[in-house]
Amino acid sequence: DQQVKQNSPSLSVQEGRISILNCDYTNSMFDYFLWYKKYPAEGPTFLISISSIKDKNEDGRFTVFLNKSAKHLSLHIVPSQPGDSAVYFCAASSNNNDMRFGAGTRLTVKP
Amino acid sequence: GAVVSQHPSWVICKSGTSVKIECRSLDFQATTMFWYRQFPKQSLMLMATSNEGSKATYEQGVEKDKFLINHASLTLSTLTVTSAHPEDSSFYICSASTSGRWTDTQYFGPGTRLTVL
Numbered sequence: 001d002q003q004v005k006q007n008s009p010s011l012s013v014q015e016g017r018i019s020i021l022n023c024d025y026t027n028s029m030f031d032y033f034l035w036y037k038k039y040p041a042e043g044p045t046f047l048i049s050i051s052s053i054k055d056k057n058e059d060g061r062f063t064v065f066l067n068k069s070a071k072h073l074s075l076h077i078v079p080s081q082p083g084d085s086a087v088y089f090c091a092a093s094s095n096n097n098d099m100r101f102g103a104g105t106r107l108t109v110k111p
Numbered sequence: 112g113a114v115v116s117q118h119p120s121w122v123i124c125k126s127g128t129s130v131k132i133e134c135r136s137l138d139f140q141a142t143t144m145f146w147y148r149q150f151p152k153q154s155l156m157l158m159a160t161s162n163e164g165s166k167a168t169y170e171q172g173v174e175k176d177k178f179l180i181n182h183a184s185l186t187l188s189t190l191t192v193t194s195a196h197p198e199d200s201s202f203y204i205c206s207a208s209t210s211g212r213w214t215d216t217q218y219f220g221p222g223t224r225l226t227v228l
Contacts, residue, residue, distance in 0.1 A: 036219075044155065044204070044219050089155060101155045 003027045004092050006102035013109050019077040021105050023090035026071065030092035030100075035064060035075050038087045038104070047088070048075070080109045114138055115207050117220035124195055125228055132190045132223045134205030139218075140185035141207035146178075149202040149222075161188050195227045 005024045013019045023033075031052040036044035050057040050064045050073065057064050063076045077084055087104045114137040124130050134144055146158040159175075161167040161182035169175045177199075179191040188207075192199055204222040 046219075101157070 003030075004090060004100040004102040006088075006090060006105045008105050009103070010106045010108070013080045013107065015082055015109055015111050016079045019075075019080040019084065019107055019109065021075040021077075021088050021090075021107065023073045023075075023102050024071060025073075025092050025100075027092070027094065027100070028071070029094040032093045033064070033066060033073050034091045034093070035062075036089040036091065037084075038089060044089055077107075080107075082109045082111050085109050115141075115205065115218045115220040117203075117205060117223050119223060120221060121224040121226075123226045123228065126196050127194055129191055129193045130195055130225060132192075132203055132205075132225075134188045134190070134207070134220050136186045136207040136218070139207075139209060141188075141209065142185065143208045144182055144188035145206045145208070146180060146188070146190050147204040147206070149204060155204065158190075192225065195225070197227045200225055200227045 003026050008022060011019065011021065034049040035047040037047045038044035048057060048059050048062050048064050050066050052068060055066050061077055064073060066073045073090060075088060085108050087106045089104045090102045092100050116135045116137055118133045122130055142163060144161050147155045148158050149155050157170050158173045158178060159167045159169045159180050161180050163182050163185050167180035177193055179193060182188040188205060190203060202222050202224050204219060206219040
């Protein structure tokens with residue numbers, strides 16, 4: 001079952017503009033959310049995370065927003081750079097260590 | 112920074128043979144290691160969680176007799192695909208953590224591409 005969904009398989013953005021990647025979840029028990037970035041033929045790398053007690057977490061150009069009532073989180077990248085082109089996975093976990101990943105969104109940042 | 116390696120990076124084997132994939136944390140001790148499988152155009156699938164010195168915890172739907180996981184030390188975990196078949200062809204990724212909680216940063220290996228003929 002798809003408890004974590006990334007409904008946009010791909011996103012194309014111009015360099016310097018904002019990239020917004022979205023993620024929806026269905027399980028209200030999830031209390032921690034993570035974003036991973038993955039280049040082809042490499043393992044995913046941890047990018048940023050947020051606890052359910054917060055609604056925003058910022059790290060440099062990356063900001064994650066959490067809307068618990070809507071069961072929705074988003075990753076904002078500002079400004080977008082060509083090196084940001086990759087597949088981005090969101091993941092959600094709960095206290096029992098249940099972990100679910102979204103299918104990923106491929107971001108392409110055009111120069 | 113923390114580095115996790117996987118060996119081999121790619122492997123081709125005949126149907127019916129077994130393949131072992133190693134996951135090593137090079138500069139830190141990994142209390143917990145995770146094994147994932149990535150299907151084409153699909154998300155990473157968590158296969159199992161292994162803690163050093165204890166049996167791995169497998170996710171629902173993952174055959175523990177087919178995917179043998181051993182976490183013999185704080186720096187090494189192995190995944191053995193037994194009697195591999197073409198449907199086992201996939202990209203296998205491990206990650207390592209200094210704790211067992213998903214809230215802590217995980218360091219991912221580069222992955223192993225398995226092709227079963």
